[in-house]
Amino acid sequence: MRDARAVSPLGWMRVNLFSTPLNSALTLVILAALAWLVPKAGGWLVWDAVWGPKPASACDAVRGEGACWAVVWNKIRFMLFGVYPFEEQWRAAVAAVVLTALLVVSALRFFWRKRLIAIWVVGIALAFWLMGGGLGLTPVPAERWGGLSVTLILAIFGIGFAFPLGVLLALGRRSRLPVIRAVSVLYIEIVRGVPLITVLFMASIMFALFMPEGLRIEQLLRAQVAIILFIAAYLAEAVRGGLQAVPRGQYEAAEALGLSYWRTMGFIVLPQALKISIPPIVNIFISVFKDTSLVVIIGIYDFAYAVKKSVETDISWKKYFIEAFLFSIVVYWIYCFAMSRYSQWLEREFARGERR
């Protein structure tokens, strides 16, 4: 295939588009469909669409022929920040930037050392301070937090706090001590067997019953705890995969050196196992990032809910919900696609090291 491509564009087409009669027919059908679809979709999405901060009446004039991107211009603050106090929204924006930067930094191999833990502690504390206030900033109670920063917080705090728990559960599942193994297996399998929504229901409805009378905990915090406990089970399985991939000889060599269990794990096994489990962990993070949108069902103002509410509550924009949802879809997609590309690249990168 490669040499055909090198020969000429025509040769490339003959090999890749018209190799057999069936293939040629398929190509023609697809081209015809595209020729019909692309101008139509392009017209609605781009050329005939209403761009810029125009009023809803401008959209009503071209309804059906062009998309109403004006809804994004008019509602962008509410979509990104929800009910966060208007004057303080720069803080939520900075928090979102800090959290996104945290993801980028974690993706760079240069930072894959102990200092990454410090960076995460600082990043999480900074985001928390920006959102919550105090120490010179006006305090904002958690029930006013909203929008993209809440989605990022739920996902990033979620994976950050679930990580140590997940590692412990993975070690527990491979422990020689039967009680520890049984407790870990039970936890992992139960959590993985139920949908996230039931765990969120538990957090939003049952949690009040579990706690001493009179103790009230923020809805957001309860959802966050639920998400952490939920992810931990999935992380544990990813880490277990890594632990299983570390050759037995490594364990035996560490034992022969007289290292204790925790030293064996901390210095010999986990550094190798965690490296192997990074691609699956990134994949878990992608699904967590998507699944945080389920908090919509228990009424937390994450990005998806803010977008939904921004159009639902305004009668003149209500009919342009598709454009609003498409905007949020694009934002989610950019985050998830970037991460999934990264995970695929990482897998190839690791495979290259192994192949030598």
Added chain:
Amino acid sequence: MLIKSERARGVLYQALLLIAVGGIVWYLLSNTLHNLASRGIQVGFAFLGREAGFEIAEKLIEYDATRSYAHALAVGLLNTLHVALLGIVIATVLGTLLGVARLSNNWLLARIAGAYVEFMRNIPLLLQLLVWYGMFTELLPGVRQAIKLGDWVFISQRGFRFAWPEAHPGWTAALWALAAGLALSLVWRAIARRRQAATGAQWPMALPLAGFIIGLPVVAWALSGAPTAIETPVLRGFDYQGGKVISPEFAALLLGLSTYTAAFIAEVVRAGILAVHRGQTEAAMALGLSPNQRLRLVTLPQALRVIIPPMTSQYLNLTKNSSLAVAIGYPDLVAIANTTMNQTGQAIEAISMLMAVYLSISIAISVFMNWYNARVRLVER
């Protein structure tokens, strides 16, 4: 280390863990009991027998508001299983087509399948469901302006309504005959295989199977009166009556679940096909197997071995994801349990029942898949 013996330390750690877990459980339990007592909520499943008092829009079994909560939950469970089973079938077909298309040597087709996969799997399912639901309920015309395809299909905001055969024992008989035909085909295939293994003789397959699966139902239908009456929907009052209807909630959920999961299944199928070594196909060619035999006897059995475990988890994901129905108002198990909780305050019982049901479904699917996996496993010396 304070305690030198490893065994003693092991016992100590386990004892500490047990005490910690027990302590947490005891703490939560005592809080809960106290809270329940002070709110005057009765613990237990007695509420299941009480009258539910709410209507359910979609049901596969008889139900009305005077039935018990237990009955309502059963309706919800059946709705969940209904959408999950259909979703699994559609997602498998669509996903397999996409996975194969992604490996096609037609560049355009491969790129389109790839774009579909990369687009769908990187968007939250909840948003996809909301968009589908919004499109079905807001963008479609009202009942009076319904899109008509002849007298047979009517598409409006109220759902997709289409003509359907009138109820008649003949159709029931045909359905039973179909089930019997499928069972007979399996038996026929098993016997044929055994014969071939013992004697080498090949029994005919195509004709007998067609007879069992198509012929038997047709005969049963003809013998029991050959009903042909078709009920077409008619506009009466505010909505169409008669025929069959697919509600916008069900349509959005089914479409959302299956198109989303198909993207993941496509990747599973692709990986499975790629995992079969080229040499296998070449060896099959050298043996003179036809392309059909190559696929059926060499490639597929080996690819399935790789495909089945991740496919199982996709099926489980789809089933668990069907719980998002609650966001668009389809009365699945979660939605009905939610209503039950709100009405009775029996949150603990309702949520533990929910979890138990999903856990049992998960366990059932994994047990079945493990059994199947063991059957197709590579037998090594």
